[in-house]
Amino acid sequence: MRTQTIRIAHLFPELLNLYADQGNLAVLTARARARGIEVKVVPIKLREPIDYRQVDLIMLGGGSDREQRVVSEALASYAPDLRHAIEDGFPFLAVCGGYQLLGHSYELTSGELLPGLQALDLVTKAGTSRLIGNIAIELPATLKLARSTVVGFENHIGRTEHAHQALGRVLAGHGNNGVDHAEGIFLKRVIGTYIHGPLLPKNPHLADLLLSYALAYRGDERTLEPLDDTMEWLAHDQMLARLNVARKERLEEGE
Amino acid sequence: MDVRSWIAFVVASVTAFVLRVTKRAGTSLPGYLATRISPNLLFYVLAKLDRCVIVTGTNGKTTTNALLKSLVAQDEAWISNAMGANLLQGILSALLPELTWRGQLRVKRAILEVDEATLPRLTQRFQPDMIIVTNVMRDQLDRYGEVDATLGYLYESTRDETVLLVLNADDPLAASLGKGRLNTFYFGLSDWPEDDLLRQEVRDGAFCLQCGGELLYTRTVFGQMGHYHCPICLAQRPFPQFSMRVRERQEEVEIHEEIRLQSPIAYRVTSPLLGIYNAYNLLAACSAARLLGVNPARFEAGLAQFTAPIGRMQTFPGNPPRILALIKNPTGATMVLRSLEGTLNGDPLCFVINDADADGRDVSWLWDIDMESFVLRSPHVSGWYCAGTRGADMALRLKYAGINPAQIQLLENAADTLKVNAEEGGSVYILCTYTALHPLANRLEAMHT
Structure with missing residues (x-):
């Protein structure tokens, strides 16, 4: 079955929009349209219900501590359905604060514990300094994407730890906690990451991966036709060069 | 002056002289060297000032600073860091040329633009006569952490209630600094040509800082600026003692001034800059000038001398x-x-x-x-x-x-x-x-x- 429209639920945009999530939405929308697929963004305000039958992809961004506290207080009502959806392979993009909220809890510098969605087995604790700067990571080989690097910017005081597969191995920058060289999380069809900048413009392979996840969840297994991403890869490669990371291209593997 | 500060002063003066002779405009270099040698020098010089006004906030600092200077410096000289070098070394660089070898200031009045994150380090050891906050918005996130952090710096820096605080009433974040505080004045727009309801802008202050409720706007200017109230805890935009009416395609604006125990007055000013954001800068400058005792009849002459800062x-x-x-x-x-x-x-x-x-x-x-x-x-x-x-x-x-x-x-x-x-x-x-x-x-x- 070919899908005509991808519906993206943007969670709590009135609170969690610190790192230009509009940019991620703009990229997903434009890249879907270039393949003749419409995108409908459904903003879901805090305390409004999510109807999982009516959406194909969820995006959760980051906010300030104050805003994350407001969100955290209202998360309990979402948790059971969301856990179930993730288990079921529902595609999910969570960035910065959104990534932290997927876990058990976020412990602030003050010691205060903000409960998370408890959807993934990860915990976050505030550190003593912010981890800030440009970052490059290498994606797991199992993903088999045309390019294996992801670049962007990170800025977080939270140190996240988990035992799942990371989104990538840190080539330059800090990652989840600045210690174990892991960045983000990659589980079922969930991508959680500290990388913004925003994430998707300079990483078109990830954008297409999310789009194909959204299609696949509805049973549409098509391969997205390639687009002209000269400009995207130029920006990507410039950042790799700045970070002294060698450009990595995965060789096409036969079917 | 302690010995280290004196050495710092000598080094900075020689550096400034060399830069001048070689025509290299390194705006903050003398101040940078001096602050590295002695962190005390800046505070020694600041203490010599008779009057000091600080302009801070996310947008409009440099323009407000320049506008205010044109209004107040008609008869007497004022020092200012007009080039927008607003960290500690830039402030010191602006003050040093007026310091004599005997350690006295030739000009004893200053309008200083100060970076929001730098302000607490200044106010820890020095209290100005007045602080103007233009607005609090999303800036470069990596430097400030978040908007909330900026607000925290400003809050911390404005707790001495002997300092006159001049705030933007239309900005819920800036206005929050004055809640329950003495010696606080507000400025805001009473009327403007066009409300923008459809633009997809980032509203940084769209939530009530008292109770977390979503703010309701009856009118919007840009960003989070506008006439707002909180439907939950009923917090409101504070009453602005200085309010401005801006009309479509007119350079002339009208300011209405209503200070407690004084009869209200109104005056017209010709704006030297276009754009609604510059209306706020002009209003902030005029409000501060009035509080510093400048007669509004002299505003026109001052603004005629105004030249816009670079960029x-x-x-x-x-x-x-x-x-x-x-x-x-x-x-x-x-x-x-x-x-x-x-x-x-x-x-x-x-x-x-x-x-x-x-x-x-x-x-x-x-x-x-x-x-x-x-x-x-x-x-x-x-x-x-x-x-x-x-x-x-x-x-x-x-x-x-x-x-x-x-x-x-x-x-x-x-x-x-x-x-x-x-x-x-x-x-x-x-x-x-x-x-x-x-x-x-x-x-x-x-x-x-």
Whole structure:
């Protein structure tokens, strides 16, 4: 079955929009349209219900501590359905604060514990300094994407730890906690990451991966036709060069 | 003066002299060296001031600073860091030329623009007579952490209630600094030509700081500016003692002044700058000038002497003329673009985006600029040019705002934007971040003189 429209639920945009999530939405929308697929963004305000039958992809961004506290207080009502959806392979993009909220809890510098969605087995604790700067990571080989690097910017005081597969191995920058060289999380069809900048413009392979996840969840297994991403890869490669990371291209593997 | 401070003073003075003789304008270098040698020197000099006004906030500091100086410095000299060097070393660099070898100040009044994150370090040891907060918005996130952190710095710096605090009432974040505080005055717009309800801007203060409720706006200006109230805890926009009415396409604005125990007065002022954001800067400057005792009858004469700081859309005459504008955060950039909407007529538009510390290393903010509205309303751009260390990021921003990639050209050097030509009768517009501003302005000066 070919899908005509991808519906993206943007969670709590009135609170969690610190790192230009509009940019991620703009990229997903434009890249879907270039393949003749419409995108409908459904903003879901805090305390409004999510109807999982009516959406194909969820995006959760980051906010300030104050805003994350407001969100955290209202998360309990979402948790059971969301856990179930993730288990079921529902595609999910969570960035910065959104990534932290997927876990058990976020412990602030003050010691205060903000409960998370408890959807993934990860915990976050505030550190003593912010981890800030440009970052490059290498994606797991199992993903088999045309390019294996992801670049962007990170800025977080939270140190996240988990035992799942990371989104990538840190080539330059800090990652989840600045210690174990892991960045983000990659589980079922969930991508959680500290990388913004925003994430998707300079990483078109990830954008297409999310789009194909959204299609696949509805049973549409098509391969997205390639687009002209000269400009995207130029920006990507410039950042790799700045970070002294060698450009990595995965060789096409036969079917 | 202690010995270290005196050594710092000597080193800074010699450095400033050498820079002057060799015609190299390193605005903060003398102050940088001096603060490295002695952190006390700055506070020694500040203590010598009779009067000190500090201008802080996210947008409009430099312009407000320059406007206020033009209003107050008609008869007497005032020191100011007019070049926008607003960290501790920049402030010291501005003060040092007026310090005599005997350790006295020749000019004892100063208007200082101070970076929000720097302000607490200043107010820890020195209390000015007045602090003006223009607004609190999203700036370069990596430097400030978050908007809340900025607000925290400002809150901490304004707790001494003997200091006169002048706040923007239309900005719920800036206005929150004055809650329950003595010696606090507000300014705000009472009427303006156009409300913008449909723009997709980032509203940084859209939530009530008292109770977390979503603020309701009866009118909006831009960003989170407007007439707001909280429907839950009933917190309201504070009453502004200084309110301004701006009319469509009129340079003349009207200020209504209503201070407790004084009879209300009104006066008209001719705005030397266009754009609704400059109305706020003018109002902030006029409010502060009134509180400093300047007669409004003298405002016109002062403003006639005003010259806009660099990067505020000056035209550098030539063929083609080139217009230079500083952009450094989403709201500021959106406002600059909005003011260009009606002006562009087949002209090329250049962006120079750097990511040094002073620019903000995180360029996420490019994606919070309301580029889409601009593209929808301004189809008459003949070419889009991007340069700077993050020129490629800007090019992507334009592509995803709907510009045909074939029309976007990535230039290798910032200076290449000065080679971009316009059609007969057209102009070239250059929007750039902070570290690109002065090099471009210097080259433009050289080209056109």
